[in-house]
Amino acid sequence: xxxxxxxxxxxxxxxxxxxxxxxxxxxxxxxxxxxxxxxxxxxxxxxxxxxxxxxxxxxxxxxxxxxxxxxxxxxxxxxxxxxxxxxxxxxxxxxxxxxxxxxxxxxxxxxxxxxxxxxxxxxxxxxxxxxxxxxxxxxxxxxxxxxxxxxxxxxxxxxxxxx
Amino acid sequence: xxxxxxxxxxxxxxxxxxxxxxxxxxxxxxxxxxxxxxxxxxxxxxxxxxxxxxxxxxxxxxxxxxxxxxxxxxxxxxxxxxxxxxxxxxxxxxxxxxxxxxxxxxxxxxxxxxxxxxxxxxxxxxxxxxxxxxxxxxxxxxxxxxxxxxxxxxxxxxxxxxxxxxxxxxxxxxxxxxxxxxxxxxxxxxxxxxxxxxxxxxxxxxxxxxxxxxxxxxxxxxxxxxxxxxxxxxxxxxxxxxxxxxxxxxxxxxxxxxxxxxxxxxxxxxxxxxxxxxxxxxxxxxxxx
Numbered sequence: 001x002x003x004x005x006x007x008x009x010x011x012x013x014x015x016x017x018x019x020x021x022x023x024x025x026x027x028x029x030x031x032x033x034x035x036x037x038x039x040x041x042x043x044x045x046x047x048x049x050x051x052x053x054x055x056x057x058x059x060x061x062x063x064x065x066x067x068x069x070x071x072x073x074x075x076x077x078x079x080x081x082x083x084x085x086x087x088x089x090x091x092x093x094x095x096x097x098x099x100x101x102x103x104x105x106x107x108x109x110x111x112x113x114x115x116x117x118x119x120x121x122x123x124x125x126x127x128x129x130x131x132x133x134x135x136x137x138x139x140x141x142x143x144x145x146x147x148x149x150x151x152x153x154x155x156x157x158x159x160x161x162x163x
Numbered sequence: 164x165x166x167x168x169x170x171x172x173x174x175x176x177x178x179x180x181x182x183x184x185x186x187x188x189x190x191x192x193x194x195x196x197x198x199x200x201x202x203x204x205x206x207x208x209x210x211x212x213x214x215x216x217x218x219x220x221x222x223x224x225x226x227x228x229x230x231x232x233x234x235x236x237x238x239x240x241x242x243x244x245x246x247x248x249x250x251x252x253x254x255x256x257x258x259x260x261x262x263x264x265x266x267x268x269x270x271x272x273x274x275x276x277x278x279x280x281x282x283x284x285x286x287x288x289x290x291x292x293x294x295x296x297x298x299x300x301x302x303x304x305x306x307x308x309x310x311x312x313x314x315x316x317x318x319x320x321x322x323x324x325x326x327x328x329x330x331x332x333x334x335x336x337x338x339x340x341x342x343x344x345x346x347x348x349x350x351x352x353x354x355x356x357x358x359x360x361x362x363x364x365x366x367x368x369x370x371x372x373x374x375x376x377x378x379x380x381x382x383x384x385x386x387x388x389x390x391x392x393x394x395x396x397x398x399x400x401x402x403x404x405x406x407x408x409x410x411x412x413x414x415x416x417x418x419x420x421x422x423x424x425x426x427x428x429x430x431x432x433x434x435x436x437x438x439x440x441x442x443x444x445x446x447x448x449x450x451x452x
Binding site: 041042109 | 164168170194206241270
């Protein structure tokens with residue numbers, strides 16, 4: 001079986017995988033990182049979004065082989081120093097989840113969105129989360145949660161770091 | 164859903180890709196961003212025995228603007244969308260790209276992959292046709308440049324030979340008096356075009372001296388609408404001329420009906436979206452003088 005080396009949430013793993021292994025399955029079944037959810041399995045719902053070399057991707061539509069040599073961040077890697085990431089806090093504070101199934105992907109997609117656009121309008125948030133489906137909330141509180149995180153990150157880092 | 168087993172190769176050079184294609188014949192498929200091929204493989208609609216990942220070949224990726232705009236085959240939608248030089252040289256391309264799928268799809272999907280896949284409802288084929296781009300390919304006997312017009316030959320079928328690889332897309336930048344636009348009736352769930360129309364117009368002395376219109380989403384492949392183009396030539400590009408030309412857009416066109424839109428409805432929308440695309444293109448051409 002082919003071998004891949006990937007760095008996931010700061011830890012480097014070398015694994016033998018079948019070529020057809022999807023990144024989502026690799027993360028969940030080989031590395032036991034079950035925070036990456038598999039919802040639709042057809043590239044639509046976004047529950048499996050992770051960061052691959054910094055870009056948000058749907059891990060159900062990437063082969064583990066394609067990630068060979070890559071740096072990956074999953075929802076488990078978003079927390080730093082045991083403190084919730086401002087997005088995680090935002091989803092908590094603004095009631096951005098009900099069942100919570102979509103939340104890991106939603107947060108990872110929102111993190112990519114905020115990295116590219118630290119002060120998004122509500123419209124930009126909605127557009128940035130087009131690839132993530134939520135069947136519970138109606139999205140309104142998710143938009144509020146992302147706005148909350150944007151404001152918190154902005155307050156923490158100041159406007160000069162956005163340039 | 165898991166694809167059928169396959170062998171995976173990620174060669175570092177184009178020469179190796181071509182050798183692998185020659186070795187495995189039609190059992191092999193090229194993998195770029197994988198956002199058309201992998202979903203099809205997961206649904207077992209495609210089951211290639213060999214995948215050749217071309218995304219590790221540095222020369223196939225990137226955007227260069229030196230006279231012509233040259234986009235490497237494995238350049239992602241996101242890279243196209245965010246490229247400042249492209250926004251100036253051919254703004255219609257990044258604008259169309261913004262309308263593709265979602266952020267995660269655009270982070271992986273590639274221009275070359277989309278063109279080689281030739282999905283009948285993809286956005287890029289219409290834009291590439293309207294911009295009169297050329298598609299560069301490399302095969303066992305060397306390279307060749309295929310005009311966009313001759314590239315799409317049928318549903319999911321292109322002029323590429325089996326052992327050829329699409330390497331780059333070459334687009335003439337828009338200059339003075341030239342404008343282009345892409346408008347799309349977007350399927351609200353899939354994001355694919357129910358109807359998408361790209362239009363290019365050149366104005367010389369207030370008259371339309373060149374025009375290209377291409378439609379995607381409506382039939383088995385993206386196609387130019389020559390009757391519309393002919394009707395625009397020599398006109399002032401005003402609302403009346405555009406309405407008269409756009410009314411011919413669906414004429415003689417093979418249009419498919421499906422669950423989402425009937426043939427009749429799509430034919431009507433082809434005319435409507437052609438009018439909108441031409442109106443926007445003329446407006447831009449006027450501003451570009």
